[in-house]
Amino acid sequence: MSTYERNYLLERFLNYVSFDTQAKIGAKYSPSSPGQLKLAKYLAQELQALGLKEINLSPNGILTAYLPSNVMNAPTIGLIAHLDTSPDCSGKNVNPEVIVNYRGGDIALGLGEQFISPVMFPFMHQLIGKTLIVTDGTTLLGADNKSGIAEIMTALSILKNSEQAHCNIRVAFTPDEEIGLGMQFFQIDKFPCDWAYTIDGGAVGELEYENFNAGGATVTIFGNGIHPGYAKDKMINALTLACEFQQLLPTDEVPEKTADKQGFFHLNRFVGDINKVELHYLIRDFDSDNFEQRKTFLINAVAQFNQQKDLHKPIQLELQDSYKNMYNCIRQVPQSIALADRAMRECGITPNHKPIRGGTDGAWLAEQGLACPNIFTGGYNFHSIHELISLEGMESAVQVILKIVELAVEKD
Ligand SMILES: [Zn+2]
Known part of the structure; x- marks a missing residue:
């Protein structure tokens, strides 16, 4: 030049x-x-x-x-x-x-x-x-x-x-x-x-x-807020449930532990109180079959959680695709x-x-x-x-x- x-x-x-x-x-x-x-x-x-x-x-x-x-x-x-x-x-x-x-x-x-x-x-x-x-x-x-x-x-x-x-x-x-x-x-x-x-x-x-196939998931968890002094057998703490739910996800499949072509679930927002919590996840995977499997994994995790916990109001899952x-x-x-x-x-x-x-x-x-x-x-x-x-x-x-x-x- x-x-x-x-x-x-x-x-x-x-x-x-x-x-x-x-x-x-x-x-x-x-x-x-x-x-x-x-x-x-x-x-x-x-x-x-x-x-x-x-x-x-x-x-x-x-x-x-x-x-x-x-x-x-x-x-x-x-x-x-x-x-x-x-x-x-x-x-x-x-x-x-x-x-x-x-x-x-x-x-x-x-x-x-x-x-x-x-x-x-x-x-x-x-x-x-x-x-x-x-x-x-x-x-x-x-x-x-x-x-x-x-x-x-x-x-x-x-x-x-x-x-x-x-x-x-x-x-x-x-x-x-x-x-x-x-x-x-x-x-x-x-x-x-x-x-x-x-x-x-x-x-x-x-x-x-x-590039990644990309989507998002929102898991909504409902609780039941009671005065802590009288809460025995009545209170359902949505925050505690949310922590338990998060434990169901694979701990190694997160952005901070993956590179190259490995996919992940990324909890990027955790908002709420005793009565209601929203967990916002990013889902990422290069392989489109794996990407679909990640969504299925969340669907199954929510179903399993609802079944085991016998909640007064089942937790909800919303999935969105962003780009391919x-x-x-x-x-x-x-x-x-x-x-x-x-x-x-x-x-x-x-x-x-x-x-x-x-x-x-x-x-x-x-x-x-x-x-x-x-x-x-x-x-x-x-x-x-x-x-x-x-x-x-x-x-x-x-x-x-x-x-x-x-x-x-x-x-x-
Ligand atoms: Zn640029």
Whole structure:
């Protein structure tokens, strides 16, 4: 990449993170914050200047555009990144610092009250000699996902100024990924692609196309509150019953004891009093049969509990599904994985095929039938003041994007 493009990549990134686009938890409409629409409008102008076609900004802040191929009979590949930043950490007045030629060791953030250290984050050893962009310790950086936007924009800008053959490209910048809201307003019929990629992963080489099947369960337990002085044989303490119920669940199948492709039950909220308790669980599993078995396990546990306890009011169970493993869709479009894998190798990057222990916009798209693996951005420690990214990692992402759209038109 030329020095000019490299500087421009950094400049774009620093510009995009200056927009406060933090998503708001509990929002019903998207975009959940005005900054996201502001950034989308700004990007629409940039896409216009780059000569893209069919630029459309929906009232929900979804920005799409089209770059037709410069060869005949080329496939169409989508490139997607999200506008919002996490509600977990402020994204207002982001004041990034650029460290040229990182020498190793601790990095003091801002005034030095916060720092990031390779002791806590061993991956920092691999970043020695690179140009790092860090926060001032008061906000997140917003590399999740503004690096993805800057990488896509830079790839488009390079394509515009070169003769390189490339496939048709559809671009989408979407709001409210972090709160799982933006995609609900995405009109997939207006985004016809053979497949797509989100540019929303972490370390260089990451290639993700499997995520949890996800659901939730609410167990409601009823008690009978009596004055404790006269409670003998009368009081039913819903809190005690709830603790007993929780003992029925496998103690090793919890987030804090699982990794890779292991699933879990996660008790993430326990609310109530003697009269009534609600236990809220997250259910997660990569395998859809195991996921169904987890739900059956809860159904049986509730039935068994009701039978053994002879309660005045049986406990209740409510189950909901949230999202599905996107691999169910992506495995039918294996070329989407193969192409990204090959592009990385041709750029000298070893692909790291990795399951996502969470959900993504790609999971939503997969349910609508659009295969959408996730590619790295080069960033680390998302959603926190410790977030950082290397300029070299961002360059690698641009190169992989360019290689993908180039290889896609190759005839075999
Ligand atoms: Zn993200």
